[in-house]
Amino acid sequence: xxxxxxxxxxxxxxxxxxxxxxxxxxxxxxxxxxxxxxxxxxxxxxxxxxxxxxxxxxxxxxxxxxxxxxxxxxxxxxxxxxxxxxxxxxxxxxxxxxxxxxxxxxxxxxxxxxxxxxxxxxxxxxxxxxxxxxxxxxxxxxxxxxxxxxxxxxxxxxxxxxxxxxxxxxxxxxxxxxxxxxxxxxxxxxxxxxxxxxxxxxxxxxxxxxxxxxxxxxxxxxxxxxxxxxxxxxxxxxxxxxxxxxxxxxxxxxxxxxxxxxxxxxxxxxxxxxxxxxxxxxxxxxxxxxxxxxxxxxxxxxxxxxxxxxxxxxxxxxxxxxxxxxxxxxxxxxxxxxxxxxxxxxxxxxxxxxxxx
Amino acid sequence: xxxxxxxxxxxxxxxxxxxxxxxxxxxxxxxxxxxxxxxxxxxxxxxxxxxxxxxxxxxxxxxxxxxxxxxxxxxxxxxxxxxxxxxxxxxxxxxxxxxxxxxxxxxxxxxxxxxxxxxxxxxxxxxxxxxxxxxxxxxxxxxxxxxxxxxxxxxxxxxxxxxxxxxxxxxxxxxxxxxxxxxxxxxxxxxxxxxxxxxxxxxxxxxxxxxxxxxxxxxxxxxxxxxxxxxxxxxxxxxxxxxxxxxxxxxxxxxxxxxxxxxxxxxxxxxxxxxxxxxxxxxxxxxxxxxxxxxxxxxxxxxxxxxxxxxxxxxxxxxxxxxxxxxxxxxxxxxxxxxxxxxxxxxxxxxxxxxxx
Numbered sequence: 001x002x003x004x005x006x007x008x009x010x011x012x013x014x015x016x017x018x019x020x021x022x023x024x025x026x027x028x029x030x031x032x033x034x035x036x037x038x039x040x041x042x043x044x045x046x047x048x049x050x051x052x053x054x055x056x057x058x059x060x061x062x063x064x065x066x067x068x069x070x071x072x073x074x075x076x077x078x079x080x081x082x083x084x085x086x087x088x089x090x091x092x093x094x095x096x097x098x099x100x101x102x103x104x105x106x107x108x109x110x111x112x113x114x115x116x117x118x119x120x121x122x123x124x125x126x127x128x129x130x131x132x133x134x135x136x137x138x139x140x141x142x143x144x145x146x147x148x149x150x151x152x153x154x155x156x157x158x159x160x161x162x163x164x165x166x167x168x169x170x171x172x173x174x175x176x177x178x179x180x181x182x183x184x185x186x187x188x189x190x191x192x193x194x195x196x197x198x199x200x201x202x203x204x205x206x207x208x209x210x211x212x213x214x215x216x217x218x219x220x221x222x223x224x225x226x227x228x229x230x231x232x233x234x235x236x237x238x239x240x241x242x243x244x245x246x247x248x249x250x251x252x253x254x255x256x257x258x259x260x261x262x263x264x265x266x267x268x269x270x271x272x273x274x275x276x277x278x279x280x281x282x283x284x285x286x287x288x289x290x291x292x293x294x295x296x297x298x299x300x301x302x303x304x305x306x307x308x309x310x311x312x313x314x315x316x317x318x319x320x321x322x323x324x325x326x327x328x329x330x331x332x333x334x335x336x337x338x339x340x341x342x343x344x345x346x347x348x349x350x351x352x353x354x355x356x357x
Numbered sequence: 358x359x360x361x362x363x364x365x366x367x368x369x370x371x372x373x374x375x376x377x378x379x380x381x382x383x384x385x386x387x388x389x390x391x392x393x394x395x396x397x398x399x400x401x402x403x404x405x406x407x408x409x410x411x412x413x414x415x416x417x418x419x420x421x422x423x424x425x426x427x428x429x430x431x432x433x434x435x436x437x438x439x440x441x442x443x444x445x446x447x448x449x450x451x452x453x454x455x456x457x458x459x460x461x462x463x464x465x466x467x468x469x470x471x472x473x474x475x476x477x478x479x480x481x482x483x484x485x486x487x488x489x490x491x492x493x494x495x496x497x498x499x500x501x502x503x504x505x506x507x508x509x510x511x512x513x514x515x516x517x518x519x520x521x522x523x524x525x526x527x528x529x530x531x532x533x534x535x536x537x538x539x540x541x542x543x544x545x546x547x548x549x550x551x552x553x554x555x556x557x558x559x560x561x562x563x564x565x566x567x568x569x570x571x572x573x574x575x576x577x578x579x580x581x582x583x584x585x586x587x588x589x590x591x592x593x594x595x596x597x598x599x600x601x602x603x604x605x606x607x608x609x610x611x612x613x614x615x616x617x618x619x620x621x622x623x624x625x626x627x628x629x630x631x632x633x634x635x636x637x638x639x640x641x642x643x644x645x646x647x648x649x650x651x652x653x654x655x656x657x658x659x660x661x662x663x664x665x666x667x668x669x670x671x672x673x674x675x676x677x678x679x680x681x682x683x684x685x686x687x688x689x690x691x692x693x694x695x696x697x698x699x700x701x702x703x704x705x706x707x708x709x710x711x712x713x714x
């Protein structure tokens with residue numbers, strides 16, 4: 001059913017006369033119905049004072065009333081013409097950031113509006129402020145992730161490969177009540193931990209390896225995402241400990257400054273300065289964090305370039321890392337909620353150095 | 358490594374001066390490297406007589422030489438500016454059909470080219486003609502799918518749910534040598550078979566149910582896709598048999614006319630006429646088939662609107678269906694290869710009515 005309050009928040013923020021939302025998750029957010037159209041067109045047209053219109057392929061016909069007018073079309077219909085009929089030619093039309101060129105270019109060519117802008121910010125800014133029900137689900141998803149991490153650690157033993165460990169994680173999530181992954185799990189041993197996007201492969205665990213888990217699950221459609229880096233059988237070297245503790249401090253000191261009204265770039269800076277002063281600045285190769293919700297990566301960065309201020313209801317990751325192939329690859333990541341007067345870290349799995357025996 | 362022959366075929370077909378390919382699978386097709394950038398930009402710029410340029414986020418840095426010039430960027434860099442530097446302002450730029458509005462709109466606004474067209478057809482038409490190596494892999498993927506169908510049938514027993522059956526399919530595919538699904542399997546019992554895109558749920562199998570499997574796997578990156586409709590415990594009724602046999606005839610007579618130079622819409626018509634003359638035209642609610650390769654749905658339809666001629670090396674599905682909620686939902690689907698002088702059906706699992714006991 002149409003969520004009028006969310007819709008109003010989007011329309012208020014919109015810099016255009018109408019908005020054609022095409023991201024299935026944004027459409028679900030606004031009218032409560034998940035439709036996955038594959039390569040076919042799907043659009044929710046919203047404009048002030050008019051009934052929203054949902055354009056949906058007849059293949060996905062449904063009876064449910066959503067409080068929107070449905071316009072069905074066949075594979076052979078011209079989608080551009082259908083949208084054209086529903087809007088005035090002299091308006092500026094906001095389109096979704098993910099609207100593919102194959103739909104956007106014909107709309108521009110046929111001049112169905114006088115101007116086109118990326119209108120997704122209005123939706124994204126709305127989605128970035130979670131309401132109470134969303135926060136409750138995100139907390140539960142992260143609690144499941146905490147419990148799962150303790151189980152994943154038990155999968156580590158002599159002779160095991162990354163792939164074998166990764167293959168067990170889905171079952172553990174499901175047993176703990178999650179419906180599935182929020183993203184394919186990263187399990188990285190030794191040098192592989194120094195590749196931030198390593199995919200689990202046939203690498204066999206060795207004594208002294210770092211063991212990195214970057215993992216998350218979904219709970220009622222909401223995502224968790226956490227990283228911990230363990231050591232296998234051997235005490236880390238002094239250099240490794242130094243890197244680990246820099247990453248840990250970067251994580252904890254960045255988290256400590258989070259409250260409403262802080263520039264997201266300043267949170268990144270807090271972590272980055274610690275790593276840079278420790279001499280590993282060039283080995284921290286990515287942003288500090290990303291917003292998260294029904295998608296694992298939602299609009300909003302904790303990065304040097306992102307100057308927006310935090311607001312109550314924001315949830316994002318804090319995930320500093322140092323990737324030094326010959327010493328250690330290490331990342332420590334939590335999800336953090338901005339509250340009315342501070343913050344709440346949604347992950348509770350400890351940050352201490354842990355040696356798996 | 359850059360596949361110069363494929364690249365030349367694309368450039369020959371291109372109605373623009375340059376093409377910015379952004380589909381990761383198209384980039385893999387052209388230069389042999391799979392990069393999955395998530396929400397980040399990825400682009401391969403190709404133009405006649407110039408070295409191709411690959412724009413890739415530093416997060417996905419790699420050492421491998423591909424025969425293209427790599428331009429790395431950070432999350433904080435302006436991608437539009439980077440692409441602008443590599444092309445002349447007075448050209449028409451082909452962009453990928455899936456290029457998202459968030460990248461396309463700034464390119465248009467900043468006028469980095471004098472015109473923009475959807476250039477994907479040049480890539481898609483090239484990908485639609487499989488070479489010998491691709492055909493070999495597609496055949497193997499479909500052979501695995503044939504064998505898997507025989508195994509899936511064994512999962513059907515009293516009291517089982519669609520979800521429970523679906524949960525076993527991945528393991529069977531892997532045991533048979535596939536690397537995974539080409540799409541999430543459809544397992545539909547009874548009335549659910551009358552929903553062409555039904556997702557497996559907690560529905561419990563009943564005597565007399567139709568049991569529809571629409572399933573596919575990937576083998577070395579290439580997809581299979583096949584549908585069979587069985588019956589559980591009871592002989593189908595006369596009305597059900599009539600529907601089943603109409604679908605079967607539609608499938609087999611459409612397949613029979615396939616050879617080079619046939620209009621794809623005429624293949625659709627052959628099947629559709631049989632179903633329409635049988636009185637179930639309105640219950641065949643989708644196109645007859647789709648092209649397939651490294652993606653399960655690639656460019657190219659077997660539909661009323663698609664007038665292109667078949668060419669040797671095309672591979673597409675033939676999947677007529679009748680979806681009548683109170684009598685039967687039934688679909689029979691094979692993949693078919695267009696050969697130099699006819700066709701080859703890549704699936705060998707029989708079309709006969711089968712009653713699972």
